[in-house]
Amino acid sequence: MQWCCDHGVDVNLCRHDGMTPLYLSSKAGNTQVVKLLLENKATINKCINNKASPLFVACQKGYSDTVQMLLDNQADINKCTNDEMSPLFISCQNNHLDIVKSLLDNKASIDKCMYTGASPLFVACQNGNTDIVKLLLDNNANIDKCMNEEVSPLYIACQEGYADIVQLLMNNNADINKCMNDETSPLYIACQNNHLQIVKLLLASKSDINECLYSKVSPLFIACLKGYQDIVKLLLLNITDINTCMNTTSSPLYIACQNNHLEIVKILLDHKAEIDTSMHFKASPLFIACQRGYTDIVQLLLNNNADSNKCISDNASPLYIACQNNHIQIARLLLDNNAEINRCLSDETSPLFTACQNNCVDIVKLLLDYNADVNKSTTDDVSPLFIACQKGFEEIVQLLLDNQVEIDRCTSNEISPLFISCQNKYVDIVKLLVDNNADVNKCTKDDISPLFIACHNGCKDIVQILLDNNANIDKSMNNEISPLFIACQNKHADIVKLLIDNRADINTFVNVELSPLFIACQQGCTDIVQLLLDNKADINKCMKGKITPLFIACQKGYKNIVKLLLENKADINKGMNDEVSPLCSACEQGNTSIVQLLLDNKADIEKCINNGISPLYIACQNNYVDIVSLLIDNNADINKCMDYDASPLFIACQNNHIDIVKLLLNKDADIDKCMNNEASPLLIACQKGYTEMVQLLLDNNADLNKCVDTGASPLFNACQDGYIDIVKLNDETSPLFIACLEGHIEIVKLLLANTADINKCRDNETSPLFITCKKGYIDIVRLLLDNKARVNKCTDTGSSPLFIASQNNYPDTVRLLLEHNADIDKCRNDDSSPLYMACHNGYKVMVKLLLDNKANINKCTRNGASPIFAACQEGYIDIVKILLEKGTECAIDDVSLFSTLRIAREKGYNDIVTLICEYSSQTEIIYSRVAYEIVQKTKIPKP
Incomplete structure (x- = not known):
């Protein structure tokens, strides 16, 4: 280290986290290195990234000598970290008493707090550092300085249980009643945490006990x-x-x-606490003790004269809640202390009722011993017996029956205890009630009997009990559904047998004339059907809609039932409304085996629905190949048509059922058999775009020029049955035309290859080429032109293919027509030319194309409107400019120019007026009297 300092190494060079050599040495407590660094001018207050200084970390670690050296070298004694923690705070927190003393001797800020508001005194109290607390107080620390939530040093000492510190704070006049924001006092927190000694101290100092x-x-x-x-x-x-x-x-x-x-x-x-003081919902101390089952407390309260009948807001009494929770000792105590035994809730639910409801047998016995009202019912007339039966509590039911309960007492919906027991399949309770003479025929408000509900739910034992006790076997609901019917509907075969054995009426019908046999067939219950047939059920009895059991079995696909019905001589051709036969229904569902069964039993193969739809037609419509083959093998009329002459072949073509079409054609079906409006199978295939189907029909010599009739045909039925596309074609439409209309190019190729009349028009003279140009199908246009279609063939309004392509803005189609010598000026009957229509519609590219191909720029309509007039009228300035530029090569008609100026002025198109004047070289026209007025009004300078 000395060498580094002697050789000029920067002693303040930091790591990426801001840590300097001085900080690191202070953290390690290496006093000698700290001294050396300070002598070499280390920055004493340089902090790391969280703003912790060398002094802070030395205080944190408890290195007294290092702290003293830093202080002697003028370290910032109050330098805080990012969270406002000072050296004094961290020293107090870590219980470094000597360092705290040194810092205070050097004038550290004694009340400097963290961001939470915690002061050095607060943290010393929190950690139980009594000596530091005394030192801080001796140095005039703010004794009531609180945290952000108003937690005082005294409060935290009381919370943590530091009695010595509490005494010290009180000796220094701490505010003994200083509370937190939620009004929690030091006394409160001491009581909450069971600090008895502190509570004594606080009370001795007159703390506010309330x-x-x-x-x-x-x-x-x-x-x-x-x-x-x-x-x-x-x-x-x-x-x-x-x-x-x-x-x-x-x-x-x-x-x-x-x-x-x-x-x-x-x-x-x-x-002398008030014994009956209640909560906001009126629960008294006695009530809550009864609810919780605290027998000793209940006894104590009753001994102190607690009100045994004080109820909560819904009128539940202590006895009620004790019975509900099966607290028998408490219930006995209450009854012995004059509790009202029949005191009910606001809905009239009694203690006995709730005991029965919750299967509290011993309590029920107790209440009955104390003469509880055994028939006390709720506001919905639900009795204790009813609720016990509903829940299946047999022992309680027996107890109630032994106490003369009303056995047939019903709810407001007229549901009896016996009924609810039958509904819930409680066999033993049903037997118990019946043995006690319950009314076995007592029905609900909807006239549902106990026997009916037992049959509905499939409880054979209960059904047997009821029948043994003379239940009315044919008692039906309001809508006349009998027990036998409901058993058949729900597939309870054993109950059906039981009812039949007891002579139930086998042909009783519901009000829509549904028989037990019908519903059994509908549900697919073969064994029940056999039972009913063995007992002479009416096999042909229909619903009100005249649907027979055989029909519904065919519709549902129950082969075994169909076979059973046929063996019992069911009417094989009787169906729905005498129109839809069982065979039609089987064909509709695609059930080949049932179709075979019906045919084997001589079903009428040609019996049609009222609109003439035959079984074969239905099978063809739904693409049931096997059934079609079966019907044909049984000599079905292959050409049998609907009322508007749609044949089986036609419907197969319409739905693209190619295998069926092949089958029909192999059996010599009439390939050109048309609907009443002469729409053929080929035409519908062309319209739908079924290329393979069209090829098949053509291979079998279909008439490819067969058109839709122009005569008045009965199209209403076609609309009704969904042949919308055919309805639209009642005007001599050929297969080629319809293929062009729909854009089916492959079919167009097929038809042309088979010598279809390329120029065959509809009755309004619309040709295939015209309709293709109108739609913009350029590939088909090219195909037709290559096959010598008449390029100038017009409709009865005079519209040519070129005209309609120009009108609909198909430039490529127009270019193709012009290449095939289309008449560029061929006008409609009102003398509107292709150029006129392009100008009128604002098609700039089309206008240029026509002008480049020498369209007559001055060709006017019957009322004298020219192309430039049309463009001006609509305000198409770009097209006006194109026409004027072309007009320098072929002069625009003077009258046309004049009328154009007038219309542009009237419409307010001043830019167009200016443009015309700038392009015109015919000043004698421009400046004629009328033109002059126009120009003056638009303030155009004379050239």
């Missing part, structure tokens, strides 16, 4: 809560108000009872 927290918790209250008997006794010797309560009106006596501090309860009662 000082409470904001919540009104007093020192006495906290001592009672904690169970500190000696402190309670001490406080009571000095107290004025023994009944001071919390904000919740919980008194010291209440809290002692709540926590089972028997001796403290005795002490408080000996000091």
Whole structure:
């Protein structure tokens, strides 16, 4: 070290954390090195990154000699760390008495606090450093200097239990009643932490014994809560108000009872504590003791004349709460002390009721011995017997029955004890009730009998008990659902057999004419169906909607049931509303085995739905190939159509079911069989874009030029059944046209390869080329042109392919048409030219294209509007400029120019007026009288 100093090494050079050689030496207590560094001008107050100085770390470590040397060399004695911790503070905290003395001798700031407000005196008191506390007090430390939450040195000493320091502080006139922000006093904290000696000191110094927290918790209250008997006794010797309560009106006596501090309860009662003071919800000390089950405290309170009937806000009495919690000794004590045995809650729940509800058998016995009202019911008319039956407490039920309870007393919904026992499947209780003559036919408000609910829940033993006791076997609900029906619906076969054996009406129907057989078929219960059929159930009885058991079995796919019904001669063709047959339903569901079964039993293969849909049609529509094959093999009419002539082949083509189409074509289905509006299978395949289907139809010689009829066809049914696309085509539409319309290029190629009429138009003369240009399908346009489509073929409004492409702004299509010699000036019937429409719509690129191909710049409509007029009218200045520039090569018509100026002025397009005047060389036109007025009004200078 000496060599380094002699050779000019920087003694203040720091590490990355700010640590200097002097700091490191001070931390190690190496006094000689510290001396050498100071002699070589080390910076004495240079701190590390957290602002800890060499003096601070020497004080922290307790190196007295190093501290003294630093002080002798003028170290900053009050230099603090980032958290405002001074050398004096850290010395007090670490109990370095000699260093504290040295710092004080050198005038250290005695009350310098941390950021938390903790002073050196505070931390010395907190750590129990009595000598340092005395030294600080001797040097006039602020004895009441508090932390941020107003925690004083005296408070912290009381909290930690340092009696010597408490005495020292009080001897130096510490504020004995100085409280924290929440009003916690030194006395309170001493009581809370059971520091008896300190409590004695504070009371001897006249501490405020009634000082409470904001919540009104007093020192006495906290001592009672904690169970500190000696402190309670001490406080009571000095107290004025023994009944001071919390904000919740919980008194010291209440809290002692709540926590089972028997001796403290005795002490408080000996000091005349108010025995019946209640909390805000009116719970008395007796109530809480009964609730918690503290028998000795209950006995003590009763011996001191506690009110045994004082209730809480919902009218629960001490007896009620004791019964609810099964505290039998307490219940007996209360009853022996005149507790009201039938005192109920506000909802009329009695002690007996709650004991029954909670299966407190001994308490029920006790209450009955004391003559409790056995039939006392709640406001909903729920009796003790009912709740015991509902819960399944057999022993309690027996007790109540032995005490002449009303056995058929019902709730407000007319639910009897027997009913609820049946519902919850308590067999033994049901037997007990029946043996005591309960009404087995007593029904609920909804007319549900005990037998019905037992059948519903599948409890055979209960059903047997009820039937043995003459329960009404056919008693139905309000909607006429019988016990037999509900047993069938819920698949309880053993109960169904039991009911049938007891002669239940097998054909009783619900109000929608649902029979037990129907519901069994619907639920797929083969064994129940067999039972019903063996007992002569009506096999063809329908629902109100005329759905037969056979139909529903076919619809659900229950083959075994279908077979069973057919073996019992069910009507094979009777279905829903006499229209949808079982066969149709099986085809709809795609159930091949059931279809086979029905066909084997001579089902009507052609029986259709009321709109003419046959079983074959349904199978084709849903792509059930096996069923289609099966129906065809059984001679189904392959061309049988719906009411508007949609054939099985048509629907298969529409849905792209190619395997079915192949199957139908192999069986010679009529390939050109059309709907009433002459829409063919080929046309619908073209429209949908099914290339493979189109190829298949063409391979089988479909008429590719077959068009939709123009006549009035019955399209309403087509709309109704979803053939929207066909409805739109009632105007001589060919397959090629529809393929072009939908943009199906591969189908267009197919049709053209099969010599489709390329120029075949709709009845409004719209050609395939026209519709393709309108849609902008340039690849199809090229294909049609390459196949000699008539490039100038117009519609009945005179619109050409070029016109419509210009109107819809397809420049590439226009360019292609021009390459194939399209008439560039071919106008619509109103003499609107392609150029006019492009100008009118503001298509700048299109206008340039047409002008570059020598479109007539002056071609006007029937009402005399020119292209430049159209552009001016719409305010398209860029197009006006293009036209004017082109007008220098081919002069714009004078009249056209004049009318253009007028319309531009009227519309307020002054920039266009200026532009026209700048480009025009025909001054005699520009400055005619009318034009002159226009120019003057727009203040255009004369060239």
